[in-house]
Amino acid sequence: MDKLEKIVRSIDFILKHVHEGIVIADREGRVIYVNEANERITGLDNKKILGQKVIDVVPTSSLIDVLKSGKERLGVKTRVNNKYVYSNIVPIYESGVLIGSISVFLDLTEIQDLNQKLESARQQINSLSKQLSGFIGDKDFIVGRNPKMQKVLEVAKKAAGVISSVLITGESGTGKEVVAKFIHNNSPRKNGPFIEVNCSAIPETLLESELFGYEPGAFTGADPKGKTGLLEKANGGTIFLDEIGDMPFSIQAKLLRMLQDSEIRKLGGGRKIKLDIRVISATNRSLEAMVESGEFREDLYYRLNVIHIELPPLRERSEDIPVYAKLLMDKIGQRLNKKIQDISPAALRCLINYHFPGNIRELENILEKGFVMDEDGIIGVDDLPEFLSLKPEHNILKWNFDENWPTLQEAEKAIIERTLKAFPNKTKAAKVLGISRATLYRKMEEMGLDKDIV
Numbered sequence: 104m105d106k107l108e109k110i111v112r113s114i115d116f117i118l119k120h121v122h123e124g125i126v127i128a129d130r131e132g133r134v135i136y137v138n139e140a141n142e143r144i145t146g147l148d149n150k151k152i153l154g155q156k157v158i159d160v161v162p163t164s165s166l167i168d169v170l171k172s173g174k175e176r177l178g179v180k181t182r183v184n185n186k187y188v189y190s191n192i193v194p195i196y197e198s199g200v201l202i203g204s205i206s207v208f209l210d211l212t213e214i215q216d217l218n219q220k221l222e223s224a225r226q227q228i229n230s231l232s233k234q235l236s237g238f239i240g241d242k243d244f245i246v247g248r249n250p251k252m253q254k255v256l257e258v259a260k261k262a263a264g265v266i267s268s269v270l271i272t273g274e275s276g277t278g279k280e281v282v283a284k285f286i287h288n289n290s291p292r293k294n295g296p297f298i299e300v301n302c303s304a305i306p307e308t309l310l311e312s313e314l315f316g317y318e319p320g321a322f323t324g325a326d327p328k329g330k331t332g333l334l335e336k337a338n339g340g341t342i343f344l345d346e347i348g349d350m351p352f353s354i355q356a357k358l359l360r361m362l363q364d365s366e367i368r369k370l371g372g373g374r375k376i377k378l379d380i381r382v383i384s385a386t387n388r389s390l391e392a393m394v395e396s397g398e399f400r401e402d403l404y405y406r407l408n409v410i411h412i413e414l415p416p417l418r419e420r421s422e423d424i425p426v427y428a429k430l431l432m433d434k435i436g437q438r439l440n441k442k443i444q445d446i447s448p449a450a451l452r453c454l455i456n457y458h459f460p461g462n463i464r465e466l467e468n469i470l471e472k473g474f475v476m477d478e479d480g481i482i483g484v485d486d487l488p489e490f491l492s493l494k495p496e497h498n499i500l501k502w503n504f505d506e507n508w509p510t511l512q513e514a515e516k517a518i519i520e521r522t523l524k525a526f527p528n529k530t531k532a533a534k535v536l537g538i539s540r541a542t543l544y545r546k547m548e549e550m551g552l553d554k555d556i557v
C-alpha cells in the first residue's frame with residue numbers, strides 16, 4: 104500500500120460521513136477513493152469507478168489539470184453524468200512531492216436551492232423589519248401602518264400601471280405632490296418628463312400661454328421665437344396640475360378639450376399638436392362644492408377624477424408620527440450634512456400630541472429647526488418650537504373649559520398667530536383659515552399682528 108492509500112485509510116471513517124462528495128486520485132490520475140456522497144450526488148456507481156482513470160470516468164474533470172500543474176483549482180463547475188457539481192480540487196503533497204489530488208464537491212442544484220432559500224429568507228427579513236418599524240413605501244414616499252395610508256399606497260401602485268387621470272385631494276402638506284411623483288416614477292412613462300404646474304402660482308393672464316404655448320408673433324410682447332407650452336413639454340410623460348381648483352374657468356374648457364382630443368393648438372396658431380400625456384391633478388379645495396357653485400366645470404371634474412386618492416391629514420394618522428419623524432430625520436440629516444442620533448421620547452410625545460395644521464410639511468420644518476437647535480445629537484423638547492410644549496390651555500385643540508377660557512377674540516387671534524407660524528405665506532395661511540387674503544390682512548391689522556410674523 105503506498106503512502107496516499109495509507110493516509111486515506113486513516114481518515115476513511117471521517118470521509119465516509121462527510122456531506123460533500125469526495126474523490127481522491129493518485130499521481131497517475133487513478134481513482135483510489137470515493138465516498139458514499141459521490142454516488143448520491145453524481146449517480147455514478149462507486150464500485151465501477153474505483154481503480155478507473157478519472158479521465159475515463161469524467162473526461163472534463165479538473166482533477167487531471169491539478170495533477171499536471173500541482174496547483175489547486177477552487178470553485179470549478181463540472182458536468183458529471185448529466186449533473187452539475189461545484190468542486191474544490193487541491194493537490195496532495197508528501198514531503199514536497201506530489202502524490203495525488205482530492206476533489207471535494209457539492210451538487211450545484213443543491214447550492215442553487217440553498218441560494219434561493221437564502222434569498223427568500225432575506226426578502227422576508229427585509230419586509231418584516233420594514234413592517235416592524237411600521238414603514239412601507241419608498242424613501243420619498245413614507246407610508247406607515249395607518250390603514251388609510253396603506254390604501255393610498257395600494258391605489259397609487261394600481262394607478263401607476265394605467266394611464267387614467269388621477270385626482271389627489273387632501274389638506275396642504277399631506278403629500279399630494281409626493282404621491283403624484285410616486286405614481287409617475289412607478290409608471291411605464293417614468294423615463295418621460297414629469298411637469299409640475301402650480302395653477303395658483305401663475306397669474307391667470309399667463310397661465311394659458313404657459314400651458315398651451317404660443318406661435319411666433321402670437322401677440323404683442325410675446326417672445327418672437329414663440330413658446331413651447333408645459334403641456335407639450337409633458338408629452339410622453341406626466342403633467343401634474345397642482346391646485347387645480349384655482350384654474351380659471353376659461354382655461355378649464357381648453358384643458359377639457361385637450362383631454363378629449365389628446366391634442367392642443369398653440370395660441371395664435373392653427374396647427375394641431377398631438378399629445379400623449381398622463382394627467383394627475385391635486386387640490387386641497389372641494390371640487391364637488393366648486394362644481395355645485397358653478398366655479399368648476401362638471402365635465403372636467405369627471406375627466407380628472409377617474410381615480411381618486413384622498414390623503415388623510417397627519418393628525419388622523421398620528422400613530423405613524425414616530426415613523427415619519429425617523430425617516431424625515433434621515434432625509435434632513437443628509438440635506439444638512441449633520442448627524443443626529445435620535446429624538447427623545449418626550450419630544451416625540453409632543454409631536455404625537457400636536458395637531459399639525461401644516462401636516463407633513465410642518466413636521467419636516469419642525470424637525471429641521473430641531474436639527475439646527477440641537478447641540479447633543481438628540482432632538483429634545485428644548486429643540487422644538489415652544490408652541491409644541493405649551494400648556495394645554497394654549498393649545499387650541501386641547502383647551503379645557505376653565506378659568507383660562509379665552510374670549511372669541513383671543514381665540515381668533517391665537518389661531519391666526521398659530522397659522523401664520525405654520526404658514527408664513529399669507530395666501531396659504533388664508534386658505535388654511537378658510538378666509539380671503541384681504542380678510543386675513545384686515546384681521547392682522549385689527550389685532551395688531553405684525554405683517555412679517557413667522
Ligand SMILES: Nc1ncnc2c1ncn2[C@@H]1O[C@H](COP(=O)(O)OP(=O)(O)OP(=O)(O)O)[C@@H](O)[C@H]1O
Pocket residue numbers: 242243244245246273274275276277278279280281282345385387463464467
Ligand atoms: N408620505 C410622505 N413621505 C415622505 N415625505 C412626505 C410625505 N408626505 C409629505 N411629505 C413631505 O412633506 C412636504 C409636503 O409634501 P407635498 O408638497 O407633497 O404636499 P402637498 O399636499 O402637495 O402640499 P400643497 O397642497 O401645499 O402643495 C414635502 O417636503 C414632502 O417631502
